[in-house]
Amino acid sequence: MDKDLTDEQLVEIAVSENPEAFGEIVNRWERKIFALCYGMLNREDEAGDAAQETFIAAFRNLANFRGDAKVSSWLHRIAVNQCLTKKRREKTRSETFLDEEKNEEEKFFVAPVNQSPSNSFEKDEKTLAVRQAINSLPMELKQVVLMKEFEEMTFQEISDALELPLSTVKSRLYTALKQLRMKLEKTPLEIV
Amino acid sequence: MKMNNNNHNSFCGFAEDAVAYLYGEIDETQKAKFEKHLSLCSHCEEEITAFATVRSSVLNWKSEEFDILASPVIDIPFGQMPKTVENFEISRFWLESLLELFSFSPVKVAAACAFLVVGFSLMFFVFDFSAGNEFADLKNNNSFVIEVEQPTENIVEPEIQTPAVEKIAERETNAKISNVENKSEEVFVQAKSPKKVSPSPAEIVKTQNTPNRLSNSPAVKNPKNTLIKQNEIEARIQQAPRLNNLPEEGEDRSLRLADLLADLDTE
Numbered sequence: 001m002d003k004d005l006t007d008e009q010l011v012e013i014a015v016s017e018n019p020e021a022f023g024e025i026v027n028r029w030e031r032k033i034f035a036l037c038y039g040m041l042n043r044e045d046e047a048g049d050a051a052q053e054t055f056i057a058a059f060r061n062l063a064n065f066r067g068d069a070k071v072s073s074w075l076h077r078i079a080v081n082q083c084l085t086k087k088r089r090e091k092t093r094s095e096t097f098l099d100e101e102k103n104e105e106e107k108f109f110v111a112p113v114n115q116s117p118s119n120s121f122e123k124d125e126k127t128l129a130v131r132q133a134i135n136s137l138p139m140e141l142k143q144v145v146l147m148k149e150f151e152e153m154t155f156q157e158i159s160d161a162l163e164l165p166l167s168t169v170k171s172r173l174y175t176a177l178k179q180l181r182m183k184l185e186k187t188p189l190e191i192v
Numbered sequence: 193m194k195m196n197n198n199n200h201n202s203f204c205g206f207a208e209d210a211v212a213y214l215y216g217e218i219d220e221t222q223k224a225k226f227e228k229h230l231s232l233c234s235h236c237e238e239e240i241t242a243f244a245t246v247r248s249s250v251l252n253w254k255s256e257e258f259d260i261l262a263s264p265v266i267d268i269p270f271g272q273m274p275k276t277v278e279n280f281e282i283s284r285f286w287l288e289s290l291l292e293l294f295s296f297s298p299v300k301v302a303a304a305c306a307f308l309v310v311g312f313s314l315m316f317f318v319f320d321f322s323a324g325n326e327f328a329d330l331k332n333n334n335s336f337v338i339e340v341e342q343p344t345e346n347i348v349e350p351e352i353q354t355p356a357v358e359k360i361a362e363r364e365t366n367a368k369i370s371n372v373e374n375k376s377e378e379v380f381v382q383a384k385s386p387k388k389v390s391p392s393p394a395e396i397v398k399t400q401n402t403p404n405r406l407s408n409s410p411a412v413k414n415p416k417n418t419l420i421k422q423n424e425i426e427a428r429i430q431q432a433p434r435l436n437n438l439p440e441e442g443e444d445r446s447l448r449l450a451d452l453l454a455d456l457d458t459e
């Protein structure tokens with residue numbers, strides 16, 4: 001498939017001529033969508049599932065794609081919705097408050113699978129603190145931070161993806177950074 | 193000399209510019225303006241340094257946790273064709289044609305009225321034709337026969353003959369006979385004749401209901417009809433004159449012919 005084609009042209013080809021043209025869109029965006037899902041869900045397996053479901057949902061609804069929006073924005077909207085749905089399911093699955101508390105403890109104390117024991121204690125603690133600080137952000141602030149930091153999207157792209165004014169995106173990012181700063185300053189690690 | 197205004201915490205109204213500056217997405221004029229402000233405001237300088245630290249922490253977290261993860265294998269079911277634009281356009285075409293079909297226009301309204309009139313007239317014609325055939329069948333009695341259950345014998349209204357009336361008529365004839373034959377015997381007969389007692393209404397009803405013809409009739413078979421008939425009979429019996437109730441001067445002094453014949457035989 002021609003790499004010079006835009007996302008929108010690829011979608012048109014996928015709809016009218018060759019469905020496999022959508023594969024190029026997947027190659028272009030899978031890493032970023034996976035990053036967003038990972039940032040929102042904090043679990044590799046769930047993030048992978050969410051990314052897979054995002055692209056399948058997009059493929060099945062290619063005909064409904066509006067040409068006036070960017071494909072990347074459309075994919076991000078689907079991904080955010082998939083992650084929110086997964087989070088909601090997870091919340092309803094946890095039957096009691098104790099279960100939720102247990103999950104929170106797990107999140108706090110259990111290191112990610114990829115983390116090797118050789119990493120320094122300070123590094124682990126810093127990583128855990130940042131993850132916990134980001135997880136504690138409200139969803140609307142969290143997704144802006146993740147899009148900016150994990151996916152390196154521009155403000156305009158975030159604005160398009162979330163259908164928000166540019167100024168709102170900037171002010172949300174400002175608020176998010178401010179809250180993160182406050183949370184990270186409160187952690188014992190910073191004091192030590 | 194830098195300002196140190198700790199009361200404000202939103203970049204002195206430069207919050208959006210500060211974020212844009214942090215991520216390098218600020219235009220040149222705004223950048224120059226903000227950098228000028230930073231050179232003057234220590235608080236904003238401190239804030240922007242803190243934000244840069246937070247950002248680096250987030251990037252570290254990303255590089256330590258996420259960057260080492262392999263991308264998931266995204267498997268798209270290309271075999272299941274998505275709903276194509278052509279199909280969508282075809283469905284739209286059908287929808288539009290349907291809508292056009294149901295849209296109002298004078299020609300369509302006139303055509304619809306004509307269709308309705310023709311339809312109704314056809315319907316009436318068909319109904320009339322079928323009804324005419326039915327009557328014809330009835331007349332000819334060929335194929336269409338209305339089966340009505342009718343009694344095998346005509347219902348004969350029982351003729352109520354009260355014994356009292358009979359006796360009165362008999363008495364009149366007997367009186368004539370006696371007047372013609374022998375007036376002296378009449379006196380004798382009068383002395384000898386016993387008083388006739390009319391039968392009771394129950395007995396009369398019993399005798400009236402006994403005939404075989406009536407027992408086969410539907411009126412008899414139907415207990416309701418039978419009850420009505422019985423009531424009518426009883427009422428008529430009640431209304432009939434009784435010998436018992438005759439006045440003293442009208443007392444039955446006649447003699448039955450059978451009694452006279454019996455007397456003659458004995459003599």
